[in-house]
Amino acid sequence: MNHDTFKIACANCNMRELCMPIGLSQEELERIDDVIGARRKVKRGETLFHNGEKFTHLYAIRTGFFKTCITSEDGRDQVTGFQMAGEIIGLDGIVNDAHTCDAVALEDAEICALPFAQIENLSREVTSLQHHVHKIMSREIVREHGVMLLLGSMRAEERLAAFLLNLAQRLHSRGFSQSELVLRMTREEIGSYLGLKLETISRTFSRFVEDGIVEVKQRHVRILNTQALQDIVNPR
Amino acid sequence: MNHDTFKIACANCNMRELCMPIGLSQEELERIDDVIGARRKVKRGETLFHNGEKFTHLYAIRTGFFKTCITSEDGRDQVTGFQMAGEIIGLDGIVNDAHTCDAVALEDAEICALPFAQIENLSREVTSLQHHVHKIMSREIVREHGVMLLLGSMRAEERLAAFLLNLAQRLHSRGFSQSELVLRMTREEIGSYLGLKLETISRTFSRFVEDGIVEVKQRHVRILNTQALQDIVNPR
DNA sequence: CGGGACGTTGACGGTCGTCAAAATTAGTGG
DNA sequence: CCACTAATTTTGACGACCGTCAACGTCCCG
Numbered sequence: 001m002n003h004d005t006f007k008i009a010c011a012n013c014n015m016r017e018l019c020m021p022i023g024l025s026q027e028e029l030e031r032i033d034d035v036i037g038a039r040r041k042v043k044r045g046e047t048l049f050h051n052g053e054k055f056t057h058l059y060a061i062r063t064g065f066f067k068t069c070i071t072s073e074d075g076r077d078q079v080t081g082f083q084m085a086g087e088i089i090g091l092d093g094i095v096n097d098a099h100t101c102d103a104v105a106l107e108d109a110e111i112c113a114l115p116f117a118q119i120e121n122l123s124r125e126v127t128s129l130q131h132h133v134h135k136i137m138s139r140e141i142v143r144e145h146g147v148m149l150l151l152g153s154m155r156a157e158e159r160l161a162a163f164l165l166n167l168a169q170r171l172h173s174r175g176f177s178q179s180e181l182v183l184r185m186t187r188e189e190i191g192s193y194l195g196l197k198l199e200t201i202s203r204t205f206s207r208f209v210e211d212g213i214v215e216v217k218q219r220h221v222r223i224l225n226t227q228a229l230q231d232i233v234n235p236r
Numbered sequence: 237m238n239h240d241t242f243k244i245a246c247a248n249c250n251m252r253e254l255c256m257p258i259g260l261s262q263e264e265l266e267r268i269d270d271v272i273g274a275r276r277k278v279k280r281g282e283t284l285f286h287n288g289e290k291f292t293h294l295y296a297i298r299t300g301f302f303k304t305c306i307t308s309e310d311g312r313d314q315v316t317g318f319q320m321a322g323e324i325i326g327l328d329g330i331v332n333d334a335h336t337c338d339a340v341a342l343e344d345a346e347i348c349a350l351p352f353a354q355i356e357n358l359s360r361e362v363t364s365l366q367h368h369v370h371k372i373m374s375r376e377i378v379r380e381h382g383v384m385l386l387l388g389s390m391r392a393e394e395r396l397a398a399f400l401l402n403l404a405q406r407l408h409s410r411g412f413s414q415s416e417l418v419l420r421m422t423r424e425e426i427g428s429y430l431g432l433k434l435e436t437i438s439r440t441f442s443r444f445v446e447d448g449i450v451e452v453k454q455r456h457v458r459i460l461n462t463q464a465l466q467d468i469v470n471p472r
Numbered sequence: 473c474g475g476g477a478c479g480t481t482g483a484c485g486g487t488c489g490t491c492a493a494a495a496t497t498a499g500t501g502g
Numbered sequence: 503c504c505a506c507t508a509a510t511t512t513t514g515a516c517g518a519c520c521g522t523c524a525a526c527g528t529c530c531c532g
Contacts, residue, residue, distance in 0.1 A: 070381050074470045078385040092381065094374035101381065120367065124360045131356065137373040138330035144380035145306055145328065145337065149314040151387035152431035156520070187479065195388035197521055202480055218479080218529075234310045392488070423511065433489055438512055454497075454511080 009033050018086025018174075019060040019112075021132035028126050035118040041110050048089070048103040048111060055093030057113045061085050064109020065184040068092075069192070070101045079193040081143070082106075082167075082185060085174060088136050090116075106184040151195045154233075159194040160204045161232040164214070168223060179226070183219040245269050254322025254410075255296040255348075257368035264362050271354040277346050284325070284339040284347060291329030293349045297321050300345020301420040304328075305428070306337045315429040317379075318342075318403075318421060321410060324350075324372050342420040387431045390469075395430040396440045397468040400450070404459060415462070419455040 010016055010033050011026075020032060039062065042048050048059055051071065066083045080101060083089050093099040094116065123130035150159050164181075172178035183190070187198040187205075194201070208214045213229060215222040223229065246252055246269050247262075256268060275298065278284050284295055287307065302319045316337060319325050329335040330352065359366035386395055400417075408414035419426070423434040423441075430437070444450045449465060451458040459465065 070385055072385055072389075072470070074472065076385065076389045078381075078388050080381045080384055091374055092378050095371045095378055100378050120363075120370070124363070124366065127356075127360070130360065133370075134356070134373070135331045137370070137377065138327055140377055141373065141380065142328050142331055142336050144377065144384065145314075145316045147384055148316055148380065148387060149306055149308055149312065151384060152314050152428065153308075153312045186477090192388065198479080199481085199522085200520060203520090206480075234308070236310065422509090434511080435490085435513085436488060439488090442512075 010036065013062065013112075015060070015062050015086045019088060021128040023128060024126075028129075031122060031126070032129065035122055036112050036114055039110055039112050041108065042105040044105055044107050044109075046105050048105065048109075049093070049099045050102045051099055053093075053099045055090065055097050055099055055116070057115055058088055058090040058119065059103070060112040060114060061087050061089065062110040062112060064111075065106045066103050066109065067106055067185060067189060067193075068101045068103050077192055079185075079189055081147075082193065084170060088114075091137055091140055106189075156194075156196055156200050156204050157207070157232050158235075159196065160190075160201065160208070161229040163190065163194060164221065164223065165226070165229050165233065168226075179223045181221050181223075183221060246272065249298065249348075251296065251298055251322045255324060257364040259364060260362075264365075267358060267362065268365065271358055272348050272350055275346055275348050277344065278341040280341055280343050280345075282341050284341065284345075285329070285335045286338040287335055289329075289335045291326065291333050291335055291352070293351055294324055294326040294355065295339070296348040296350060297323050297325065298346040298348060300347075301342045302339050302345065303342055303421060303425060303429075304337045304339050313428055315421075315425055317383075318429065320406060327373055327376055342425075392430075392432055392436050392440050393443070393468050394471075395432065396426075396437065396444070397465040399426065399430055400457065400459065401462070401465050401469065404462075415459045417457050417459075419457060 010020060011029050020029075024032070042064065048066065049055075061083055063085055066089060067079050068081050068083065068089060069077055069079045071077050083103075089103050090099065092101055119129075119133065123133055150162055154162065167183075168178050168181055171181055185193075187201040190196075191198045191201045196204075205214070205216050209216055211228070213223070213225045215224060246256060247265050256265075260268070278300065284302065285291075297319055299321055302325060303315050304317050304319065304325060305313055305315045307313050319339075325339050326335065328337055355365075355369065359369055386398055390398065403419075404414050404417055407417055421429075423437040426432075427434045427437045432440075441450070441452050445452055447464070449459070449461045451460060
């Protein structure tokens, strides 16, 4: 491995509360530290893992921003999610010991590689870790249910509004502004995630701007009227 | 509880290979038996659990057919999946200790209630059970990725073709015919799952019949040309 | 400063949703 | 067992929404 690797103790990691169970004892934290193989930098555009690759690790995002996407046999592409600091990716690989999607960094990122076999070992002894792993997987299932609702029953405006609100909320919970966000992905990637074409994304942004709901300057978005976005998602 | 409950040993259950890890020792099988609370009958139209209900059990389907569906605040409805014998439902409830969807029996069914706390306990000791639980959750995540691809990038014909092939394949792996199937759900429920209106489902069925790809008599469907369906899903 | 990736906007057409009516089936109670 | 009602399905006409194609504009990076 000539990757750029390094190591920081979980106890010193500011993402701890997000990716690890809270309420661990000092001893348990140290044991988890042993599990963590290495931190690694991933440059913008590089893939962390790709479809078909053997599954060995989960990855906790320390900094940066990723997309995961699948490609069907006939070349159709679908972004299945955007992930940011504190989130875990690679869960899809467990079932068949191989990843079924690509994880691509949309900006320079740092990740912790977590050897899954060791996570299973340790979670047999540390109950809170075991439960945490179950929760992370369940959370992903629930998130995808939400995406199915969005893709199955919402119109373009509703999808984009829901997308912006979700992104803003996640950034806010990480200490960023809840009204100002920088999109790390292209219009095409947003469209792929939302089941729309890039032109529709662009047009819908323009309509939001006309209506004074957001300001858009390239990938910089400022939400001027959160309530209006919520009303679009949840019309009465 | 005045539910209609009963109990059959896992060792005697013909669904064992589907819902439980293979290669368990006799002793391990017996311990899993202790975990299983009770089998229960669920009549057509009844719900096994519903949105908001406290999460305590996973459910293994022994016989019958279920749908799971979520409802958004403004009343939008989305079927998130159809489940049949051998499949596990309720995984969405883990993350917040409450179910986030309804599970409704589409035909009379029998299920095994699996107290999740006991599953966690036992899977700390039985490695193969632990790994099996992880695989089941990962499989659900991968399945949902597939649905996202379908909802995000396929046209009506492609969605329905993919749906029929998936159903036929799952029934076939359970020993049923791979060309003859009985739909347990309405056109509206198919439409909700596929992100289409019931009229579109009906029309698309009619087109398949015109093209000699399937025979449809109400909910009885006979697939006459599997290859044609595959070509629709995966155009070259 | 120049080229390529990305984004915006317009015109037009197709797919699917909406509304409506009729046909068929399933369910219920007498 | 039959009659009656409710539920489901089919089919048609029409329109809205979004995709397609095309041209142009903008930004970023070497």
